[in-house]
Amino acid sequence: MIRIEKERIDEFIRALMETWSVYAPARDGKNTLFAPVEDPAGIDHGIFNTDKSPKEIFFPHSEVLFEFEGGEIKKVERDARPIAVWGLRGCDARSLRLLDKVFGSAWQKPDNDMFEDPYWKEKYDDSIIFGTACNEPRSTCFCNWFGAGPHDGAGMDVKVVDTGEAFILDPVSEKGKKYIGSLKGWAEATKKDVTKMKAAAKEADKAMGEVFGMDGIQEKMADLFLKPVWNDIGAKCVNCGACAFICSTCHCFDVQDEGKKGKKGKRIRIWDTCMFPIFTMEASGHNPRDMSKDRLRQRFMHKFSYFINNYDEHLCTGCGRCVIVCPVNLDIREVVREVMACEA
């Protein structure tokens, strides 16, 4: 564990920037997001959960897969440096790990033949994640429902704890240990730092709301699929894409060609969402998820049933972003409560 006095943090980031392409929380106009760092002074270390989720670092809203002209296909060059993310919260670090199960190697088993997405892997595999422990969780945070907590280090390579006067860098993964081990010129964390870290973790835990038990939710969701409870839950949803686009774990996409059809242009992968009618519109004109409540149900089925069946985890890390942005205050925590309270 090393300690970096706050006055020297820019120096640390600058050194990181020599080998890595660094992303960190920043303000862009009215909103906050993870942006490539050009000047460490532009990092806003005080930002809580960014308005936009960091999934876009590895899974951009719109990503060019390749360009084409005539019959030729051209790969698009990207910054060859590996990515370092600074200031990622625990929920978001775990979100990336969930996405790695879908796109990357985290769910590769000898007996399965899962597709690995090269566009994800070329960015995520070599990345290093500096996560920030949350000293002051918000009332919309519910990471503790998923077995995590504000000072949890899962999904991070290095956990960073703000003790007031310094950042303590606590390596979590092998990669993190190697990196911290390679550093020179930084002092070891002191006993006092460790005491402060423990106290901060305790305070943060206390600030969290109560854990709501979700045992058996995947079967429950499946049993309730055709039940009228979805009419009630779905009644107020206006079926926009705000929750899914702002979510750090939603990852559905569409693939489109832009440019001159079949001649010259680019193939892009863009975010899509089960909330949009066109997402499931079939060529015949039939839409299996025709009503808005069918589409809302899908979002929660995916998060709390299908994903658990497929990857053994909930597709939600409790970041609370959707709770904040939903224009009709359809709170995912209420949905879970309603589902769990339902007799199948």
Add this chain to the structure above:
Amino acid sequence: MTVKELRETVKSLLTEGKVDLVIGWGKGTMPGTSTPVFIDTAEKADSLIFDSTCRNNLSVYFTKDRRALAKDDKKIGVLVKGCDSRSLVLNITEKQIDREKVTIIGVPCNGVVDMKKVVGKVDGKEILEFTDDSKKVTVKGREFELTFPLDEVISDSCLTCVRRDAVEYDLFIGEAREPGSDENAYAEVEEFEKLDSEERWERMKQEYSACIRCYACRNVCPSCYCNVCFVDQNDPQWIGKSPEITDTMIFHIIRNLHVAGRCVECGACERACPMDIKLLLLNRKVAKEVRDRFGSITGTGLENKPAMADFKEDENQDFIMG
């Protein structure tokens, strides 16, 4: 109006069988929020509230795939602020809603709070408690407590609103006030008009560049109810899907024109936007044109057709390029 009056009124409507369902607002899960509620029993009516957090335009629940609500035999009641009632009127004049089947219940509005403005007042700190009355708002957080006048944090749409109470209703809880004058309602639009076209374009580009194309603005809008929106068509596909400024602007400008003479300036779109994009300016610019050229204020009377659906021989035609 007291909350008690509101609840009692709704209860008697339900028990007397005058309505089968009332759409209203209930308490939200975060401080300063409310959430739409669907009340079909007298007991449930106890969850109803009305205050400055009731920012949703509930008329949206009569449009899109909820249209059926007002078409089958159910008798539906809905709580409306001034702007919401104008949305209903628009939808009635456009033959989307059968006037006979809706019971319109007016509630007195003093403006709805824009939480982004409130958060701005406390430097982005988290608000843990929110209370309001017709004149002021008090917020509390970890280490602060602050009270300020309601008018400082109401939505921009409410600042310029001259019809705070329903323009059409079956019953009004409390006393409906007379509308004010539309004469000087567009000061900020006039400021915008002073910029030259390049400056206007730059300003719009800057504002809209944060758009993530989630379509929350469209989906909360009671005037946006096409069976299939042009952005959701793919054969032909009218518009690129990436959040690039060109396509984003096409989306917004076309939506803007599709609601020309139909937008009631309720501001629901702007409040729904997760990226805090100021959408109302362009809408109000068009509304002002409609007022000046056609003498029409959208959704203010059942006898008035929406400007774009009407033709008068003597109307202003100098915008038609010949």
